[in-house]
Amino acid sequence: MLKYQEVATKIQQAIYEHNLPKDTQLPNIEGLIQQYQVSRSTIIKALNRLERHGVIYQIQGSGIFVRQPKKRGYLNFLESHGFTVDLNDLPGASQVFNVDVVQPSAKVRENLHCEDDEQVYYIKRLRLVEGKVYGFEQSYYRKKIVTYLNREIAENSIFSYVKDICKINIGFSDKYFKAIKLDEEIAPYLGLNPGDPALCVEEIFYTTAGEPFDFSQIIYHYDNAQFYVQSHSK
Amino acid sequence: MLKYQEVATKIQQAIYEHNLPKDTQLPNIEGLIQQYQVSRSTIIKALNRLERHGVIYQIQGSGIFVRQPKKRGYLNFLESHGFTVDLNDLPGASQVFNVDVVQPSAKVRENLHCEDDEQVYYIKRLRLVEGKVYGFEQSYYRKKIVTYLNREIAENSIFSYVKDICKINIGFSDKYFKAIKLDEEIAPYLGLNPGDPALCVEEIFYTTAGEPFDFSQIIYHYDNAQFYVQSHSK
């Protein structure tokens, strides 16, 4: 494991374990160097990582402080489908409708940059959090990259499978979203009525090699699903 | 200006000016060192910055490549209220209803961590993009930090004023959002009907010193407003 990742994880764990309140000052950089026995640059890299993830904030000339904990019940929008571990995770489950191999539609082909005769896995499932309907998801995985999928995998975490079993490294993602009016087709899945609001998110995930492998459209329940994003100017 | 920022800006400009298409390979790090006459670490820092902002992606052992341009008509969700410059910006305007000094409600006090008798500026305005109603915004600024505001400033960019005139350094932000059903009070502002969908965003902005200075609630038009977020595992 990389040193700066290790240090970042340890500092974060220390904050959670001791339940340090917002604005608590951490040891200065010199102190952290002594504590973790790594170079200054490594400490700084770890701290910047934590800062970007909303765990701490740093003030030049002053110190390093614990950042506000997130509100409960909100999901991290950026990490809701992969990437770093979220310690405050809520219990989730999936109800899978189908796992099929299909020819992609024009829209899917465009988003995944498919070859002409390429096939994709098409998965339709309902996402549940704490027993409530959270969202209705339709996802497409390029068979060329994710060579095998089944219902059991889709009932658990496809992304864990893709990362750990397929050894695919997830690099980056684009997410597009807006509020929409539910139509007759999708509303029943969420237990809502046509015309009711929803949050529509379209995501494209890329491997570290820059190849798109997953395109998903998720329609989130307007009352059950809420998100947060933390951002930093640095 | 910082070197790594300068290098990042120049590389980004080079990409836009030459209109380099997605997946174009850039010069390798050694080449960039020669071109910009800075150290390896500075180049790497600049590249990582660009990578996080979705401008490029890097593949270990292979090279540095141009990332997909964003879809037109979508607003960068993270930069929609400050932070780094977005070159693809659309023309925007504001219709201001009021700029008042008030006693904050309990909710506002809590989000801004106000003292007991503290006052805040309360601004109510309509955000327009390309002539269309984009969102209805109610924002609160701590008078203690942003000491003066008026209608003219609110008609333009409050954030530019806060940064450039007040010399307040914006550090980080929290955003919470979900889809909602419009009520009778707000729907008319957006030219919509009660019960129609909307995207409700609550944002808190902090100074680099970690003090919250702005709490805003923005209700976005479900058809006119759409956003994107780019994310990176690094």
Added chain:
DNA sequence: AAGTGGTCTAGACCACAAC
């Protein structure tokens, strides 16, 4: 084997905040 990005180090110096 050669080329490319990524990590890590030690240390100089700068910028800002608090005393």
Added chain:
DNA sequence: TTGTGGTCTAGACCACTTT
């Protein structure tokens, strides 16, 4: 003035990809 975080450098070495 002192303490603190931030930038920048030069260079060694590692990890991955391509040839």
